[in-house]
Every structure is written in structure tokens, then in C-alpha cells.
Amino acid sequence: MISKRxxxxxxxxxxxxxxVFVGISVLMPLVYLVIRAFDGDWSQTSELxxxxxxxxxxxxxxxxxxxxxxxxxxxxFPFAWLTTRTNVPGVKLMTxxxxxxxxxxxxxxxxxxxxxxxxxxxxxxxxGIVIDRPSGFWGALLAISLYTFPYLFLNLRTGFxxxxxxxxxxxxxLGYSSRQILFRVIIPQLKPSxxxxxLIISLYVIGDFGAVxxxxxxxxxxxxxxxxxxxxxxxxxxxxxxxxxxxxxxILVAEYKLLKGLSFYRIGVGSARRxxxxxxxxxxxxxxxxxxxxxxxxxxxxxxxTILFWMAQGxxxxxxxxxxxxxxxxxxxxxxxxxLAVFFAVPxxxxxxxxxxxxxxxxxxxxxxxxxxxxxxxxxxxIFFSLSAVPFLYQSLALLVFAxxxxxxxxxxxxxxxxxxxxxxxxxxxxxxLGVSRFRAFWLTTFPLLKSGIxxxxxxxxxxxxxxxxxxxxxxxxxxxxxxxxxxxxSAEAMFAxxxxxxxxxxxxxxxxxxxxxxxxxxxx
Amino acid sequence: MSSILLILQKRIVSLAVLCCxxxxxxxxxxxxxxxxxxxxxxxxxxxxxxxxxxxxxxxVRYGGTTQLAVAILEEGRRxxxxxxxxxxxxxxxxxxxxxxxxxxPDSLTQAxxxxxxxxxxxxxxxxxxxxxxAYNTKQISAEELPASVYDLTKPEWRGKVGWAPAxxxxxxxxxxxxxLDGEEKTRQWLEDMRRNxxxxxxxxxxxxxxxxxxxxLVGLTNHYYIxxxxxxxxxxxxxxxxxxxxxxxxLINIAxxxxxxxxxxxxxxxxxIHFMIQEEAQQFFRDSTFEYPVTTGLAPGYxxxxxxxxxxxxxxxxxxxxxxxxxxxxRQTGLL
Numbered sequence: 001m002i003s004k005r006x007x008x009x010x011x012x013x014x015x016x017x018x019x020v021f022v023g024i025s026v027l028m029p030l031v032y033l034v035i036r037a038f039d040g041d042w043s044q045t046s047e048l049x050x051x052x053x054x055x056x057x058x059x060x061x062x063x064x065x066x067x068x069x070x071x072x073x074x075x076x077f078p079f080a081w082l083t084t085r086t087n088v089p090g091v092k093l094m095t096x097x098x099x100x101x102x103x104x105x106x107x108x109x110x111x112x113x114x115x116x117x118x119x120x121x122x123x124x125x126x127x128g129i130v131i132d133r134p135s136g137f138w139g140a141l142l143a144i145s146l147y148t149f150p151y152l153f154l155n156l157r158t159g160f161x162x163x164x165x166x167x168x169x170x171x172x173x174l175g176y177s178s179r180q181i182l183f184r185v186i187i188p189q190l191k192p193s194x195x196x197x198x199l200i201i202s203l204y205v206i207g208d209f210g211a212v213x214x215x216x217x218x219x220x221x222x223x224x225x226x227x228x229x230x231x232x233x234x235x236x237x238x239x240x241x242x243x244x245x246x247x248x249x250x251i252l253v254a255e256y257k258l259l260k261g262l263s264f265y266r267i268g269v270g271s272a273r274r275x276x277x278x279x280x281x282x283x284x285x286x287x288x289x290x291x292x293x294x295x296x297x298x299x300x301x302x303x304x305x306t307i308l309f310w311m312a313q314g315x316x317x318x319x320x321x322x323x324x325x326x327x328x329x330x331x332x333x334x335x336x337x338x339x340l341a342v343f344f345a346v347p348x349x350x351x352x353x354x355x356x357x358x359x360x361x362x363x364x365x366x367x368x369x370x371x372x373x374x375x376x377x378x379x380x381x382x383i384f385f386s387l388s389a390v391p392f393l394y395q396s397l398a399l400l401v402f403a404x405x406x407x408x409x410x411x412x413x414x415x416x417x418x419x420x421x422x423x424x425x426x427x428x429x430x431x432x433x434l435g436v437s438r439f440r441a442f443w444l445t446t447f448p449l450l451k452s453g454i455x456x457x458x459x460x461x462x463x464x465x466x467x468x469x470x471x472x473x474x475x476x477x478x479x480x481x482x483x484x485x486x487x488x489x490x491s492a493e494a495m496f497a498x499x500x501x502x503x504x505x506x507x508x509x510x511x512x513x514x515x516x517x518x519x520x521x522x523x524x525x
Numbered sequence: 526m527s528s529i530l531l532i533l534q535k536r537i538v539s540l541a542v543l544c545c546x547x548x549x550x551x552x553x554x555x556x557x558x559x560x561x562x563x564x565x566x567x568x569x570x571x572x573x574x575x576x577x578x579x580x581x582x583x584x585v586r587y588g589g590t591t592q593l594a595v596a597i598l599e600e601g602r603r604x605x606x607x608x609x610x611x612x613x614x615x616x617x618x619x620x621x622x623x624x625x626x627x628x629x630p631d632s633l634t635q636a637x638x639x640x641x642x643x644x645x646x647x648x649x650x651x652x653x654x655x656x657x658x659a660y661n662t663k664q665i666s667a668e669e670l671p672a673s674v675y676d677l678t679k680p681e682w683r684g685k686v687g688w689a690p691a692x693x694x695x696x697x698x699x700x701x702x703x704x705l706d707g708e709e710k711t712r713q714w715l716e717d718m719r720r721n722x723x724x725x726x727x728x729x730x731x732x733x734x735x736x737x738x739x740x741x742l743v744g745l746t747n748h749y750y751i752x753x754x755x756x757x758x759x760x761x762x763x764x765x766x767x768x769x770x771x772x773x774x775x776l777i778n779i780a781x782x783x784x785x786x787x788x789x790x791x792x793x794x795x796x797x798i799h800f801m802i803q804e805e806a807q808q809f810f811r812d813s814t815f816e817y818p819v820t821t822g823l824a825p826g827y828x829x830x831x832x833x834x835x836x837x838x839x840x841x842x843x844x845x846x847x848x849x850x851x852x853x854x855x856r857q858t859g860l861l
Binding site: 048051053114115117118119120121130132133213214216223225226227228229234313314316318319322376379380383384387391394395470473474478479481485489490491492493494495497498 | 558564565566567584585586587588589591592593595596598599600601603605691692693724725726727728730731733734735737738739740750753754757758762856859861
């Protein structure tokens with residue numbers, strides 16, 4: 001099953017060029033950080049870099065990352081399995097519901113989870129029960145797991161959809177039990193998509209500051225957030241950012257070692273058969289939906305009810321003046337960013353899988369570095385470089401879209417890469433042997449197989465760009481306020497009622513966009 | 526897919542051209558660009574009034590005070606900003622120290638009491654806010670509150686105080702404490718507070734929510750959040766108190782403005798700042814954003830600066846610019 005099949009020689013220019021372009025663009029913020037880091041007075045810098053506290057931050061960051069990966073795995077597997085391999089009714093609804101937590105800004109979720117406990121919390125007001133508000137490690141673990149598990153869910157979904165049922169059948173005919181098939185056949189085949197999801201979640205946890213700062217759990221990114229929140233000395237901030245990048249690089253290397261030499265496409269002839277569907281009993285169906293609704297209650301219902309509760313306190317009509325603009329701005333920045341990210345991700349994934357070499361591998365990893373670079377550092381680097389190279393583009397929509405795409409590119413890589421792992425190069429070769437050009441061969445054979453990967457990938461980028469703050473603050477055109485900026489602006493002034501309609505709009509348009517993407521996929525299927 | 530990308534590419538090219546044109550057109554018009562760390566929801570009505578009265582167009586970039594200050598430092602002499610509107614003295618000080626602020630004309634600096642401008646005259650305050658002790662009115666009465674911020678390190682306050690070491694206005698207060706009471710005493714206070722189980726939140730709002738939730742009893746915050754919350758909810762269980770007159774805990778903090786050094790529209794920028802210290806704007810700050818005005822002699826209203834200046838410690842605003850020393854101290858005491 002596992003066969004090495006790659007193409008030799010140099011990848012075609014139309015794949016190589018975008019890939020190299022991305023690689024160079026991602027290195028730019030890195031260069032910036034290094035320049036800043038060595039700006040400072042060395043004795044003071046070393047005191048900051050070598051202090052004991054960094055070890056505590058490291059321990060906390062690793063502990064949280066590991067735990068979130070564990071919890072999201074437990075949360076996401078049932079979702080992915082139920083929506084792809086069973087006859088559970090309402091699959092489409094369940095798929096959408098499973099993506100919804102991504103549409104809720106992390107700090108809104110954290111706020112609302114905090115609002116459940118305490119003497120004045122929802123539980124106290126409704127039922128007279130006073131529980132402690134979630135905080136520290138457990139609070140951060142709860143909040144982050146709830147809104148990141150969809151990353152793993154969608155990656156696994158892509159993996160499940162691409163499974164080759166003939167291998168399972170072969171295993172069964174050899175007398176394997178269902179359990180053995182699960183552990184020896186299915187799970188190994190899901191490895192690339194699982195690793196891709198895990199990677200993005202790890203990077204997310206390492207970089208998140210919304211939930212950790214509200215839950216008061218000190219990680220590296222929290223320290224970085226405090227730094228950018230209060231200090232104008234950019235040297236120490238650059239050092240923390242570089243330490244963060246060193247940490248993520250380790251994870252990237254580890255993931256690479258685990259993935260090395262894998263390929264999972266069918267090598268037999270003929271077309272893939274439909275996957276075998278597990279028939280659930282009515283008990284099973286009930287249990288499945290209970291599970292889904294329980295997770296959704298914590299991840300979506302609580303924050304939405306909280307938002308509605310804010311709104312019920314009376315919204316200042318003043319906000320409706322800017323409401324339409326905020327919606328328009330959010331969409332005109334996020335949708336092109338999603339497309340551009342996919343446009344970059346496909347060639348990167350393609351050359352790294354079909355033309356594996358040191359170079360293509362580095363290029364692909366660079367895409368992840370863009371994600372690991374703290375957004376504010378990325379935005380400052382863009383000021384630094386765009387003002388000297390392309391001043392007329394500074395604070396233009398085009399530059400904002402590009403910055404989004406570069407930063408969130410990694411989120412779209414996972415699903416596209418997983419889909420590519422399962423797309424056999426043979427058909428492409430066959431098409432070429434029929435005299436079709438290289439690009440047409442790719443376009444006609446491989447590209448359609450990437451569909452579910454591209455759908456998931458662009459959904460990720462769109463959802464993230466809708467919620468993004470630091471890059472938007474600094475790089476958007478003047479007066480260009482997005483929904484997320486408005487939510488932040490009002491909630492920073494404790495005007496939660498005014499923040500509510502904007503937060504709900506993020507949720508609504510995110511779900512709408514994801515629905516449209518999946519609707520295409522479902523129609524074609 | 527490819528056609529969408531093609532259209533996208535065309536869009537990007539045409540946008541780039543458009544931006545060039547805008548850039549050219551911009552210099553010809555009477556308009557200024559303001560980087561505002563103050564929230565749009567709070568100050569936009571005032572900006573609109575200025576535009577209506579003067580015919581000068583104001584383009585505002587709203588964002589976090591620190592982020593915008595760092596952006597201006599990063600932009601350097603290419604900064605498109607004419608005016609920087611800050612929530613605190615530290616950010617203005619950082620721009621001043623980075624040579625990114627012009628000296629303001631006397632018409633601005635002489636219009637205010639001396640405690641509301643820096644001595645170089647590169648920025649002035651437009652409104653003031655007080656550091657106070659917020660408390661849960663259902664759980665404690667005003668008489669039980671401490672007389673000094675230094676009393677919060679006593680055993681009876683163990684685990685009952687919320688603070689926000691990462692917050693800019695808290696840091697300004699620490700800067701003031703260092704200037705007033707000395708480095709060592711401040712360090713001791715920070716360490717004692719930490720040992721006494723003060724709970725660190727990420728900002729003033731989070732402190733107030735924790736007080737509301739009963740997680741802490743009192744918290745060190747700015748005054749105006751409480752006024753605003755009471756405006757929409759008369760049952761709000763939080764009120765605030767000052768410490769004894771002259772206590773470092775009663776610092777008066779400022780929001781202020783300066784003209785960004787590369788500005789080519791100094792005249793319009795000056796008019797903008799001047800507008801903010803006129804009676805109309807000062808009354809707006811007092812009545813709509815619940816701050817203290819910085820000019821004296823306003824008609825009696827909700828709150829007057831004269832009242833609070835008696836409680837506040839006397840301090841030179843220049844000293845509040847030294848944020849670096851405060852950050853170092855907060856890091857050494859393990860609070861940042």
C-alpha cells in the first residue's frame with residue numbers, strides 16, 4: 001500500500017513561482033524580528049532572554065498545547081466519523097454545527113464562559129448556583145479546546161472522505177476484526193490529516209492570547225501580548241517572538257519526521273468504491289446527537305446566549321451607522337484572502353508532495369512559519385518593508401488581503417495536503433501520456449480531487465480573517481473598520497450591548513460562507 | 526476557480542492604481558489623519574462636530590493606544606499620521622522620546638494649567654481620569670475601605686484585591702508611585718501585593734467583572750467605567766472611592782494629543798487639538814465620556830477637575846513618561 005511515488009526533476013514554473021514568492025514573503029517578518037532583536041543593548045537583552053520566568057512560560061505553554069491536542073482529539077474524532085462514515089440523520093447540519101465554534105471569536109467565548117460562574121453569573125441568576133469562574137490552566141484548556149477542535153474535525157473529515165475502502169475490505173477478507181481494522185488500517189491512513197490538524201492546533205495554542213489572557217494563564221504568547229500591550233521597546237517583544245518561533249519550528253520538524261515517506265493513494269486500477277457506511281441503531285443516533293449538542297452547547301450556545309443577553313440591555317442606535325460598512329469591509333477583506341491563501345497553498349502542497357526535495361520541503365515549512373509569526377510582529381514587519389518598497393500600497397486593501405493570506409495560509413495547507421496525499425499521481429501521468437499539457441493534466445485530474453481540501457482550507461482562512469485584529473488595526477485602509485474591530489472596540493469600553501450585533505454578524509456570515517462552500521461540495525457529490 | 530483568481534488579480538492591480546491616485550489627491554485637500562487610541566464609540570461625535578465647524582476632513586485610524594504608538598515609531602518619517610491621540614502619558618512619552626512629536630505652539634500649551642502638559646511642550650492633555658479603588662457595594666461599605674493604597678498589603682486584604690499589571694493606566698500609576706515615594710518603596714509594595722495574593726487581570730473591565738462576580742472585593746481601576754456602567758444599569762453593584770488626599774493611589778491620569786513630526790498639515794492639526802480644549806469639547810468629555818475636563822472654569826456640572834485635584838498627589842507629567850523603568854520593575858518583581 002505504501003509506495004514511494006514522486007516525480008523527478010524541477011517542478012513546473014507555475015507551481016514553483018508562487019511557492020518561492022510565499023517563501024520569500026514569509027521570511028520578511030523573520031528578517032524584521034532579527035533586525036529588531038539585535039537593536040538593543042546586549043546586557044539588558046540577555047537579562048530578559050535568560051530569565052527564569054521564561055522556563056515557567058515554556059512549561060505552561062507546552063502543558064497547555066499537549067492537553068489541548070489531547071482534548072480536541074477526543075472532541076473531533078466522533079464528529080468526523082459520524083459525519084463521514086455513518087448513516088446518522090442530518091449529516092449536513094451536523095457538519096455545519098461542527099464548524100460553527102470557529103466562527104466565535106476566542107475572547108467572546110472566554111468572556112461568556114467566565115460569565116457563567118460567580119455570584120453574579122448566569123448560573124447564580126437563573127438557578128441560584130454559585131460556582132467558581134473558570135480560570136488558569138483548566139479555564140484556558142476548556143476555552144481553547146472548544147473553539148479549536150473544528151480544525152481537527154475538518155482535517156479528519158477530509159481524511160475520512162479520501163479513505164480507500166478496498167484496503168479495509170482486503171483486511172476484512174484476511175480475517176481482521178473491526179477493532180484491528182480501525183487500529184491497523186483506518187487510523188494509519190488518517191495519519192496525515194490528523195497530524196495536519198494537530199499541527200495547526202498546536203500552532204494556534206502557542207500563538208493564542210485572547211483566551212489565555214482572560215483566563216489568566218501565563219504562556220509565551222501571553223507574555224508577548226503583555227509586551228505589545230504595554231511596552232514601546234520592541235527589542236524584548238522581538239525576542240519573545242523569536243522564542244515562540246523557535247518553539248514552533250521544533251514542532252514543525254517533529255511533524256515532518258512523522259510524515260516522512262508517507263503516501264496513501266490507491267495504486268490499483270479502476271475507480272474508488274463508495275465507503276462502507278456504518279448503520280447506527282436508533283440508540284446510537286440518539287447518543288450521537290446528544291454528544292454533538294452537548295459539545296455545541298458549551299462552544300456555541302453559551303456564547304450566543306451571552307451575546308443575546310448583552311444585546312437585550314439595549315443597543316445605542318448610534319452603531320447602526322457603521323454596521324453595513326463593517327459587514328462589507330469584513331467580507332471584502334476576508335473572502336479574497338481565503339482565495340489567495342488557497343491559490344498559494346495548492347502549489348506549495350503540490351511541489352512538496354510530488355517533488356519532495358530539500359527546497360520544496362523548506363518552502364512548505366515556511367508557510368507554517370507565517371502562521372507562527374505573531375500577527376502584530378507580522379504587521380510591524382509589513383510597515384517596515386512596505387513603506388520602503390511599495391509605499392503606495394501601505395494601508396491599502398490589497399496589502400491587507402495579502403497579509404491575511406500569508407498569515408493564515410498554513411490553515412489551508414493541512415486539508416489540501418491531506419487531499420493530495422490521497423490523490424494518485426498515476427491519473428495525471430496517464431493524462432499526460434495522452435498528450436495533454438502538464439498544467440491541463442493537473443487541472444483535469446488532480447485538481448478535482450483536491451475539492452474537499454480546498455473547501456475546508458478556504459473556510460479556515462475566511463473564518464480566521466473575519467476574527468483577526470492586530471493585522472487589521474495596523475494595515476487596513478484608514479477608516480476601514482471590520483466587524484471584529486468593532487466587537488473589540490465596544491467590548492474594550494465595556495459597551496457589550498453595542499458589541500453584540502457585530503459579534504452576531506461575524507457568526508452569521510461565517511456560517512453562511514462555510515455553508516456555501518459545503519453546498520458546492522455536496523452538490524457535486 | 527482560475528477566472529475568480531484572474532478577476533482578483535485585476536482588482537488588486539486596479540486597487541493599486543487607485544491608491545496611487547488617492548495618494549496624489551490627498552495632499553491637495555484640507556484634511557488631516559488622526560491615529561486615535563481612544564475609542565470610536567466615545568469620540569466620533571466630537572470629531573464630526575470639528576469637521577462640521579471647520580470644513581477640515583478628519584480621517585481617523587482607531588486602535589489600541591500602544592499599537593498605534595508603535596506603528597508610528599515603525600513608520601518613522603513616512604508616517605501618514607498628523608495627530609496622535611493617546612489614552613495615556615506613557616505612549617505620548619514614547620513618541621516624544623523617539624523624536625516623533627513636534628513642539629506645540631504657545632496657543633495650545635499656555636491654554637492649560639501646567640500640570641496638564643509636558644515641559645517640552647510637545648503634547649498636552651485633553652481630558653483626565655482618576656485612579657480609584659472600586660468595590661462591591663453589596664459586600665463592603667465605604668467606611669471599611671483602606672486610607673492608603675499601601676494598606677492593601679495588610680493581611681485583611683489577602684486575596685481580595687484585583688489589579689491589572691499589564692494595563693497602561695496601572696503602569697502610569699506605578700510610574701507615579703516611583704516618582705513620589707521612591708523606587709524601593711514601590712518595589713516593596715509590588716512584592717507585598719503579590720505575596721498578599723492580589724489577583725492579576727488583563728484590564729480594568731476584567732477587574733470590574735471579577736468584582737461583580739464576587740471573585741475579588743476591591744480593585745485598582747480608572748473611575749469612568751463605573752460611571753458609565755451605572756448610566757445603563759442602576760443596580761450595578763460597584764462604586765468607587767479615593768484614598769486619603771495626596772495618596773499615590775489617587776493619581777490623575779490623562780488622555781492627550783501631540784502633532785506627529787512628519788506632518789505637513791501642522792496648521793490644521795493645531796486647530797484640531799485646539800478644538801479639543803475648547804469649552805464645547807471639554808463639556809463633552811465631562812458629560813459623555815465621564816472624564817474630568819482639563820480646563821478650569823467650566824459651568825458647574827457632573828464633575829469638576831478642581832474637586833479631584835485636591836485629592837490627587839502632585840506630580841510633574843514629564844515623570845509619567847518614564848515607562849521603561851516601570852516595566853523593568855514589573856518584570857523584576859515577576860508581574861510581567
